[in-house]
Amino acid sequence: MKKSYKIDVDCAACAEKMEDAAKKTEGVKDCTVSFMTLKMKVEFEDGADASEVMQNVRTNCKKVEDDCEVFI
Amino acid sequence: MNKKQKNLLIRIIIAAVFFVPLYLISEGIVETGLPKIAVFAMFLIPYLLVGHDILRKAFLGIKNKQVFDESFLMTIATVGAIVLGEYGEGVAVMLLYQVGELFQSYAVGKSRKNISELMDIRPDYANIEEDGEIKKVDPDEVEVGSIIVVQPGEKVPLDGVIVEGSSALNTSALTGESKPREVAADDEILSGSINMSGVLRVRTTTEFDESTASKILDLVENAASRKSKSENFISKFAKYYTPLVCYAALALALIPPIFCMATGFGMGSTYATVGALWGDWVLRACTFLVISCPCAVVISIPLSFFAGIGGASNQGILVKGSNYLETLSEVRVIAFDKTGTITNGNFVVTDVHHSPIDEKKLQEYAALAECHSSHPISRSLQTAYGKKIDPSRVTDVEEISGHGIIARVDGVKVAVGNEKLMAHIGVESRPCHHVGTIIHVAVDGGYSGHIVISDELKENSKEAMSELKKAGVRKTVMLTGDAERVANKVAEQVGITDYRAELLPSDKVDCVEELLKECSGNERMAFVGDGINDAPVLSRADIGIAMGALGSDAAIEAADIVLMDDDPLKIAKAIKISRKCLGIVKQNIAFALGVKILCLLLAAIGIANMWIAIIADVGVMILAVLNAIRCLFVKNL
Numbered sequence: 001m002k003k004s005y006k007i008d009v010d011c012a013a014c015a016e017k018m019e020d021a022a023k024k025t026e027g028v029k030d031c032t033v034s035f036m037t038l039k040m041k042v043e044f045e046d047g048a049d050a051s052e053v054m055q056n057v058r059t060n061c062k063k064v065e066d067d068c069e070v071f072i
Numbered sequence: 073m074n075k076k077q078k079n080l081l082i083r084i085i086i087a088a089v090f091f092v093p094l095y096l097i098s099e100g101i102v103e104t105g106l107p108k109i110a111v112f113a114m115f116l117i118p119y120l121l122v123g124h125d126i127l128r129k130a131f132l133g134i135k136n137k138q139v140f141d142e143s144f145l146m147t148i149a150t151v152g153a154i155v156l157g158e159y160g161e162g163v164a165v166m167l168l169y170q171v172g173e174l175f176q177s178y179a180v181g182k183s184r185k186n187i188s189e190l191m192d193i194r195p196d197y198a199n200i201e202e203d204g205e206i207k208k209v210d211p212d213e214v215e216v217g218s219i220i221v222v223q224p225g226e227k228v229p230l231d232g233v234i235v236e237g238s239s240a241l242n243t244s245a246l247t248g249e250s251k252p253r254e255v256a257a258d259d260e261i262l263s264g265s266i267n268m269s270g271v272l273r274v275r276t277t278t279e280f281d282e283s284t285a286s287k288i289l290d291l292v293e294n295a296a297s298r299k300s301k302s303e304n305f306i307s308k309f310a311k312y313y314t315p316l317v318c319y320a321a322l323a324l325a326l327i328p329p330i331f332c333m334a335t336g337f338g339m340g341s342t343y344a345t346v347g348a349l350w351g352d353w354v355l356r357a358c359t360f361l362v363i364s365c366p367c368a369v370v371i372s373i374p375l376s377f378f379a380g381i382g383g384a385s386n387q388g389i390l391v392k393g394s395n396y397l398e399t400l401s402e403v404r405v406i407a408f409d410k411t412g413t414i415t416n417g418n419f420v421v422t423d424v425h426h427s428p429i430d431e432k433k434l435q436e437y438a439a440l441a442e443c444h445s446s447h448p449i450s451r452s453l454q455t456a457y458g459k460k461i462d463p464s465r466v467t468d469v470e471e472i473s474g475h476g477i478i479a480r481v482d483g484v485k486v487a488v489g490n491e492k493l494m495a496h497i498g499v500e501s502r503p504c505h506h507v508g509t510i511i512h513v514a515v516d517g518g519y520s521g522h523i524v525i526s527d528e529l530k531e532n533s534k535e536a537m538s539e540l541k542k543a544g545v546r547k548t549v550m551l552t553g554d555a556e557r558v559a560n561k562v563a564e565q566v567g568i569t570d571y572r573a574e575l576l577p578s579d580k581v582d583c584v585e586e587l588l589k590e591c592s593g594n595e596r597m598a599f600v601g602d603g604i605n606d607a608p609v610l611s612r613a614d615i616g617i618a619m620g621a622l623g624s625d626a627a628i629e630a631a632d633i634v635l636m637d638d639d640p641l642k643i644a645k646a647i648k649i650s651r652k653c654l655g656i657v658k659q660n661i662a663f664a665l666g667v668k669i670l671c672l673l674l675a676a677i678g679i680a681n682m683w684i685a686i687i688a689d690v691g692v693m694i695l696a697v698l699n700a701i702r703c704l705f706v707k708n709l
Contacts, residue, residue, distance in 0.1 A: 004294075010076075010173075011173075011176075011370075012370045012371045012374060013141060013142065013366075013367070016311075017138065032299070034297050034374075035180075036180070036184065036374050036375065036377075036378035037293055037297075037378070038184075039294075041297050063136050064138050066128075066129065066132050067129070
């Protein structure tokens with residue numbers, strides 16, 4: 001399952017960090033963050049609960065880049 | 073500017089107002105007699121005002137084990153400079169760094185906005201008719217088969233068929249074509265086009281999510297998530313680069329002074345005291361850190377691709393990802409499908425030969441005799457005649473399968489068909505040296521010439537081939553299922569370098585494989601088709617280009633680049649756009665890294681000071697961003 005989320009972040013390098021953080025989150029199979037379109041595309045593992053996983057993705061992103069937001 | 077940017081701008085202005093007199097004081101240009109500690113305290117005001125968020129980010133970074141980033145570089149460098157007593161330089165670096173950040177965020181925001189304006193095809197509402205009253209609703213809520221009303225000046229919200237009314241549609245946002253399209257009842261119209269003149273009543277055929285406008289927007293918005301090699305290279309590069317320069321700076325701060333102290337080299341002469349020795353090298357290390365900030369490259373490359381994709385969409389060229397733009401720029405071999413790509417794919421009367429009677433009259437006879445048939449050939453005869461056909465003038469119609477038709481038109485016996493039909497009725501036909509389908513006509517038992525029907529070349533096919541050659545494509549190959557003679561003629565007419573004729577659909581894939589093998593090194597191969605029956609070939613080539621694909625889901629799915637209208641000139645344009653974009657990316661990488669490396673060397677040997685460092689950093693970034701934005705301007709390529 002793939003879903004796309006709006007994000008807010010200030011710099012390209014920070015977007016990269018968010019991508020890495022999201023990829024490492026449990027339940028996330030793959031993730032791409034586009035700084036230019038401010039979108040995060042997440043592919044979930046089979047059977048993962050998207051909204052639950054996304055809460056963790058947001059927490060992990062905030063950890064690496066305090067000044068970011070993922071709109072779930 | 074958004075709130076964050078305004079906030080930063082105000083902070084920069086206030087800090088600058090504080091900074092200038094303080095700098096004059098600290099440099100001794102203005103004499104005040106203030107103690108050094110007082111000057112230091114005063115310098116902290118602009119420093120903290122403009123840089124507190126950077127300090128905070130650097131601190132949080134360390135806390136979260138994400139040490140090496142730009143904030144960290146800037147914090148170490150400026151704190152280092154201030155500790156060494158270079159207050160002015162330390163604050164100036166922070167101030168100018170923030171100016172650079174502000175510019176970058178403004179430029180990115182602005183180009184985001186520009187691109188979304190270029191692609192402004194998202195309809196805001198639909199007018200639905202209920203009990204004779206017009207109601208504005210969200211296009212999302214309109215069910216398939218509803219009747220909607222589109223007023224002049226409004227965007228068509230959903231795909232549909234016109235029930236009533238006629239108008240001119242501006243489809244430039246969809247196709248890049250600036251000429252308005254005339255539409256009337258029973259015509260299909262696509263969402264995202266703008267109604268220019270008359271009121272239209274439209275029966276919708278899709279839901280909003282499935283409409284052309286939604287699909288295109290989805291495509292463009294997702295394009296940036298397929299990253300190019302250059303982008304991946306830079307993000308990997310940044311991952312190793314920043315820690316690397318940090319350690320290099322550390323080495324620069326430690327090794328030379330330790331070496332000098334151990335060997336006594338330069339002690340007492342170049343450096344009066346041990347403190348001066350350390351101060352000099354630590355400051356050099358700080359300068360080194362300022363220069364090494366990678367932001368110019370990191371921001372300008374995705375920005376270039378994004379702007380390039382945006383500019384291309386505005387021209388009716390949808391690129392599905394930055395990686396495809398990159399590959400497209402390396403295309404040297406292109407294979408074309410014939411029908412629908414080089415030719416229009418509709419058969420028209422191109423010639424009338426050997427007619428003893430008036431050509432118009434001959435066509436009239438032929439069209440009338442064939443008036444009951446719906447065969448494509450009959451239809452093209454009817455279209456060529458151009459006038460309304462009165463079937464009552466035609467009697468005694470006899471269709472001979474595989475031969476043609478014999479009928480009485482206005483009482484005159486007319487036979488229309490191939491050579492076999494002529495032989496069948498005992499009339500000697502004259503063969504034709506032209507390529508195409510030949511329709512012989514006999515009127516009243518005597519041979520009356522033949523009509524040549526062939527597929528028309530597209531208006532721009534020839535020009536497109538020469539443009540492609542100019543753009544550096546060395547080989548163009550036409551793949552067709554059509555007869556050798558037809559293929560040869562078309563190839564000659566448009567100036568295509570090679571052709572393969574009489575191919576079955578599966579042979580096309582083999583041809584593409586063969587061409588792929590021929591490509592050497594960095595050469596890439598593209599296939600252009602109209603999306604009908606060539607999905608496997610589209611996906612096998614390095615780059616699949618589908619043209620005239622509006623409304624064909626299979627083609628949009630299989631292709632990497634979608635041309636919204638069917639103008640073959642757009643292929644050359646797409647290649648030119650990709651070349652320009654990649655050129656700018658390379659310029660930016662070379663320019664930014666070149667300046668950085670030069671300044672790093674100058675800093676290491678102590679020639680470049682902090683001022684040069686920060687101006688090089690921010691200046692390179694501004695120039696690189698401005699250069700990247702040029703990718704957006706592709707209209708006149």
